[in-house]
Amino acid sequence: MNINVDSLNSGFSKEIKFDGNITLPKSLVYHQDAHIKGRGTITNSYGKYTFEGNIIAKVGFDCNSCLKEFNKEIAFDMVEVFSKEVTDDEEIWLFSSKDNIINLEEPIKTNLLLNLPMKALCSENCKGLCHICGHNLNDGDCGCDRDYIDPRFEKILHLFKNKEV
Ligand SMILES: [Zn+2]
Numbered sequence: 047m048n049i050n051v052d053s054l055n056s057g058f059s060k061e062i063k064f065d066g067n068i069t070l071p072k073s074l075v076y077h078q079d080a081h082i083k084g085r086g087t088i089t090n091s092y093g094k095y096t097f098e099g100n101i102i103a104k105v106g107f108d109c110n111s112c113l114k115e116f117n118k119e120i121a122f123d124m125v126e127v128f129s130k131e132v133t134d135d136e137e138i139w140l141f142s143s144k145d146n147i148i149n150l151e152e153p154i155k156t157n158l159l160l161n162l163p164m165k166a167l168c169s170e171n172c173k174g175l176c177h178i179c180g181h182n183l184n185d186g187d188c189g190c191d192r193d194y195i196d197p198r199f200e201k202i203l204h205l206f207k208n209k210e211v
Pocket residue numbers: 109110111112113114167168169172173174
């Protein structure tokens with residue numbers, strides 16, 4: 047995810063392709079290790095370098111409903127501007143003029159986090175877990191009577207029902 051812009055003169059662009067692993071901040075929804083594949087162009091315009099490209103991130107999740115692990119590819123476009131000189135534009139990323147290398151890792155992470163879902167479901171029709179025995183209902187039925195209501199609770203349910211009316 048490092049781009050060497052040593053020989054990229056102003057007014058010129060170059061095509062880039064890269065891939066690698068990144069570590070995301072801790073979360074209960076997604077796994078920290080993600081794999082990135084990206085391609086795009088970097089253009090130098092009077093010392094402002096613009097990266098424009100497409101990223102495909104492979105991210106691991108734990109299903110919110112059945113707890114199963116699954117991977118999902120998340121694709122997004124991103125445009126970011128880099129400069130060696132400090133500017134008052136907060137949108138511009140600063141990079142060191144010492145080695146002329148732009149590191150795309152942080153900008154990619156920032157963009158990826160904006161594109162991650164708040165909730166993760168292994169499939170739209172995930173059936174979840176049986177609340178009686180914990181069996182994953184996507185693997186078939188377990189035979190539990192999940193409509194059964196403990197008679198001790200039934201009274202309480204009635205109270206709630208009456209309140210609603
Ligand atoms: Zn699921």
